[in-house]
Amino acid sequence: MQPQFMQAALDLAREKMLLGEGGPFSALVVQGNRVVAKGWNRVTRALDPTAHAEIEAIRRACSLLQDFQLRGCVLYSSCEPCPMCWAAIHWSRLDEVFFAGTRHDAAAAGFDDEHLYRELGLEAQARRLRMTQAPGPYPEKARELFDTWMRWPGRRMY
Numbered sequence: 001m002q003p004q005f006m007q008a009a010l011d012l013a014r015e016k017m018l019l020g021e022g023g024p025f026s027a028l029v030v031q032g033n034r035v036v037a038k039g040w041n042r043v044t045r046a047l048d049p050t051a052h053a054e055i056e057a058i059r060r061a062c063s064l065l066q067d068f069q070l071r072g073c074v075l076y077s078s079c080e081p082c083p084m085c086w087a088a089i090h091w092s093r094l095d096e097v098f099f100a101g102t103r104h105d106a107a108a109a110g111f112d113d114e115h116l117y118r119e120l121g122l123e124a125q126a127r128r129l130r131m132t133q134a135p136g137p138y139p140e141k142a143r144e145l146f147d148t149w150m151r152w153p154g155r156r157m158y
Contacts, residue, residue, distance in 0.1 A: 001098045002030070002033070005028055005030050005035065005074075005076040005098075006076050006098060006100060008028060008035070008076070009026050009027060009028050009076045009077060009078045009100070010026075010078050010100055012026035012028070012038060012040055012078075013025055013026035013040065013041075013053070013078040013079075016040035016041065017041075020045070021040055021041065021042055021044075021045050022040065022041035022042045022043045022044050022045055022046075022051070023041040023043065023044075023111065024041070024078065024079075024109070025040065025041040025052065025053040025077070025078050025079055026038065026039065026040040026041070026053045026057075026077070026078045027039045027040075027053040027054040027056070027057040027058075027075055027076065027077040027078070028057060028075070028076045028077075029057045029058065029060075029061035029070060029073050029074075029075055029094070030073060030074045030075075030076060031065075031072055031073045031074075036060075036061045036064060036065060036073060037057050037058075037060035037061035037064055038057055038060070039052075039053045039054060039055065039056030039057030039058070039059075039060060040053050040056065041053045041056075042056060050084065052081075052082065052084065052085050053077065053078070053085075054075065054077055054081050054085035054088060054089060055084070055085055055088050057075065058070065058075075058088050058089070058092050058094075061073065061092075062092065068092070068158060069092060069093040069158070070092045070093055070094045070095075071093045071094075071095065072095060073094055073095060074094065074095055074096045074097070074098065075089060075094050075096070075097045075098070076097075076098050076099075077097060077098070077099040077100070078099070078100050078101060079099055079100060079101040079102070079103070079105065079106050080099045080101065080102045080103045080106070081097065081099065082103070082113045082116065083113060083116045083117060083120055084116075091158070103117075115128075
């Protein structure tokens, strides 16, 4: 861990929060000794529930590096990533994540994602948000789509 990047993430979170951009969260994507991209919480400003700091930083980094994967990069976050951000971090193939505050710290400030952690462990039918697989021919059509993908010579795995 490089302390200057952790401090920079915390400073950016405070700055953007005080400017009214959104909640007290920020993230930096770092490659070697340079910051590739910064992100901060823009949920309320952008009216976008996915505009979390980590997501914003990952989107900018991928765009700047012209790649959908961020191998060779590290993420510094002002707080432990929520489940949505954790998934984005996973899919972007970042090498490592450093965070300052925990999800419990965030919950104490009113940002409680604990229900999401519980829901993720349940089968789709047992979750609070109703999720139902479409009946009829649709599951088979979906499997056919995946079969086509697996045979398609132009596919690029991610």
